[in-house]
Amino acid sequence: MGSRSHQAPISKRCLQRAAVEGRCCVSLARFGEDVSFSTEYALSCHRSAYLEMLKSETILAGLLAADRGRIELVGADITDLPPWSRDIGLVFQNYALFPHLTIRQNVRFGLDMRGITGREAEERVDEALGMVGLDPGLQRRPAELSGGQQQRVAIARVIAIRPRLLLLDEPLSNLDAVLRNKVRLELRELHDRTGITTIMVTHDQSEALATGDRIAIMEGGRLLQYDSPEEIYRNPATASVAxxxxSPPANLLAVSAVGPDVWHLPDGQSWRAIPGLSPAALSVPPGSNCLIALRPEHLSFGETAPGGIRARIAAVEFTGGDRLVHFAIGQSRLTLRMPATSPLPTGPETFLFPSAEHPLLFDASSGLRLRKPIH
Incomplete structure (x- = not known):
C-alpha cells in the first residue's frame, strides 16, 4: 500500500523576481517507500520556493508549469498532466470550503467531479469524515464550524478521493495555539492510518519536527538540507539550519581562533575552551572566524573554572517543567534550558560551560559546516 513521490530538478524562472529571504520547512510524511526531494536551481517565490509550489499556483499540483525538469509520482511522469489527472490532493491554508454547501456536500465535491456517485460516494464521505473525527451526519455549513472543524472538513474532502499524494499548505497556521497542537497530532495519526504520502509546508519548525519523516529546509528559495528530523537536529548542514x-533553536556564538587553545569572544574576553572545544581539537587554524552552535540543553553554568565563558543573566522564562535562562555575552545572547526545579545562578554573572560531546562548528562567512559530526 506504499506510495512514493519523486521531485526531479525543476525551476520556475518567472518566480525569481519575487524572491525574498525567509526560512520554510517542507515536512514529508511517508508510508512504505522513500520520498525523494531535490532541486537543481534556486526556486524563488514570495515566501519560499516550495511554499509557492504548494499554494493555489503550485507547480507540483499542476497549476503552474515548470520551465525545465520533470515531476514523477510512483514512477510515472506527471509533468505535463493537467491538475485533475495527477491524482494529487491539495489542502489550502484558508481551507477553501464552499460556503453554500453543507459539510457532506463539501466532502463529496471531489467525488462528484470524478463521476463517483451513489452508494460508493456516500460510503467514502462517511469514511473520510470518520477519519478526521467529524460526525458523518453533519448537515451544517462551514460558517457554523470552528476553525479546527473547517480544517478537518478540508482534509476529509481530499481523503475521500483517495489521492496518491497529499499536499498540505500550512494547514495549522489559522488555528490558535491549543488547537494547533491538537490538530498537529491528528494529522500525524491520520497519515499513519491512511498511508498517504504527504507533503506539508510550514514556517513552524516545531510542526515539521513533530509530523515529518523527512524535512526539507528552504531559505531564500534554496534547499539547505533534506534529511530526517533527528539528523537535521543533531547535524545541521549550515549555521542557518542550526x-x-x-525550540529554542541552537545558540550561535561568533568566535575567532587566536591560538590552539583559545577563542576570542564578541565581548572581548578570551575563552580557553575545554580540550574538546579548542581550536586545535576542531582543526581550526589561528585567525579563523567561526560560529559555534550550542544547543540550550548542552549548556550548564557554575562558578569560575577552566573552560567557562563569563556571562551575565539577561532574562529568565518559566515554561512549566523547564526554565529558559538567557545570558548576555557582549551583544550576543545564549539561551540555556534547565529544569524548573533546579536553582538559578545566585549572582548577576556566572560562567557557562558548553558540552564537548556535540560540537557544531561553522564557517562565519559561508555558514557551512566545518567539521563532520563527532560520534
Missing part, C-alpha cells in the same frame, strides 16, 4: 531548528 539557528532555525529546535
Amino acid at each position: 539557528g532555525f531548528i529546535g
Whole structure:
C-alpha cells in the first residue's frame, strides 16, 4: 500500500523576481517507500520556493508549469498532466470550503467531479469524515464550524478521493495555539492510518519536527538540507539550519581562533575552551572566524573554572517543567534550558560551560559546516 513521490530538478524562472529571504520547512510524511526531494536551481517565490509550489499556483499540483525538469509520482511522469489527472490532493491554508454547501456536500465535491456517485460516494464521505473525527451526519455549513472543524472538513474532502499524494499548505497556521497542537497530532495519526504520502509546508519548525519523516529546509528559495528530523537536529548542514531548528533553536556564538587553545569572544574576553572545544581539537587554524552552535540543553553554568565563558543573566522564562535562562555575552545572547526545579545562578554573572560531546562548528562567512559530526 506504499506510495512514493519523486521531485526531479525543476525551476520556475518567472518566480525569481519575487524572491525574498525567509526560512520554510517542507515536512514529508511517508508510508512504505522513500520520498525523494531535490532541486537543481534556486526556486524563488514570495515566501519560499516550495511554499509557492504548494499554494493555489503550485507547480507540483499542476497549476503552474515548470520551465525545465520533470515531476514523477510512483514512477510515472506527471509533468505535463493537467491538475485533475495527477491524482494529487491539495489542502489550502484558508481551507477553501464552499460556503453554500453543507459539510457532506463539501466532502463529496471531489467525488462528484470524478463521476463517483451513489452508494460508493456516500460510503467514502462517511469514511473520510470518520477519519478526521467529524460526525458523518453533519448537515451544517462551514460558517457554523470552528476553525479546527473547517480544517478537518478540508482534509476529509481530499481523503475521500483517495489521492496518491497529499499536499498540505500550512494547514495549522489559522488555528490558535491549543488547537494547533491538537490538530498537529491528528494529522500525524491520520497519515499513519491512511498511508498517504504527504507533503506539508510550514514556517513552524516545531510542526515539521513533530509530523515529518523527512524535512526539507528552504531559505531564500534554496534547499539547505533534506534529511530526517533527528539528523537535521543533531547535524545541521549550515549555521542557518542550526539557528532555525529546535525550540529554542541552537545558540550561535561568533568566535575567532587566536591560538590552539583559545577563542576570542564578541565581548572581548578570551575563552580557553575545554580540550574538546579548542581550536586545535576542531582543526581550526589561528585567525579563523567561526560560529559555534550550542544547543540550550548542552549548556550548564557554575562558578569560575577552566573552560567557562563569563556571562551575565539577561532574562529568565518559566515554561512549566523547564526554565529558559538567557545570558548576555557582549551583544550576543545564549539561551540555556534547565529544569524548573533546579536553582538559578545566585549572582548577576556566572560562567557557562558548553558540552564537548556535540560540537557544531561553522564557517562565519559561508555558514557551512566545518567539521563532520563527532560520534
